[in-house]
Amino acid sequence: MSKLNEILEYNQKFVEEKEYEQFITTKFPDKKVVILTCMDTRLFEMLPKAMNLKNGDVKIVKSAGAVINHPFGGIMRSLFVAVYELNADEIYIIGHYDCGMSAIDPDSTLEKMKQRGIDEKTIETIKYSGVDVNEWLKGFDDVTESVRHSVRMVKNHPLMDRSVPVHGLVIDPTTGKLDLLINGNENR
Ligand SMILES: [Zn+2]
Structure with a gap:
């Protein structure tokens, strides 16, 4: 069974058995x-x-x-x-x-994107349009x-x-x- 189906199947039971009742509250914290x-x-x-x-x-x-x-x-x-x-x-x-x-290295993330089929040109185009992709991906x-x-x-x-x-x-x-x-x- 796919993860999605597993979740949906469980969810049906959750609702039917009113498991949600214990969580009822309002949107205000x-x-x-x-x-x-x-x-x-x-x-x-x-x-x-x-x-x-x-x-x-x-x-x-x-x-x-x-x-x-x-x-x-x-x-x-x-x-x-x-x-x-x-x-x-x-x-x-x-x-x-x-x-x-x-521990995020933006160059390594970009490399993984390329390995998964993202065109180098796409990345270059985004860079040329003024987005500092490396800075954006960088952590701390x-x-x-x-x-x-x-x-x-x-x-x-x-x-x-x-x-x-x-x-x-x-x-x-x-x-x-x-x-x-x-x-x-x-x-x-
Ligand atoms: Zn964290």
Whole structure:
């Protein structure tokens, strides 16, 4: 059975047996918090558990490396929607140690694209059109520096409500231990 069919089959049972009832909540985060974190598989269940969060408590936005790579991109927009439309009044940016985005080599990614049939010319055309593809694909060397940078970007965004604290943390993906880098309640 394909993965898709397996999922759909399970899903039918999930709905029929009303498994969803335990998750019923609203779109508004009860704890009025929005979290930006990494898409890492180890954090999927562990991060909420390590922070004592359950369904309905918070909004979680995810990106590779918890990176906001554009001040007017989808990640930033998600944070604004959480703050202005869904009543989040605190922002947590949580990177993690041993993040895959600290080891991304853009040249190697581009090489893999070529191996999988993407034409070299396509990549060149995108580069000539002004997109710095290498910079765009690049991750970071130091997760703490990356989190600090993201906190600054959110805090100093011209559309951000200055009264919203922006915290910066790094989580250990094995133990769940949080290291506080920036306490957004200070120096607001
Ligand atoms: Zn990561």
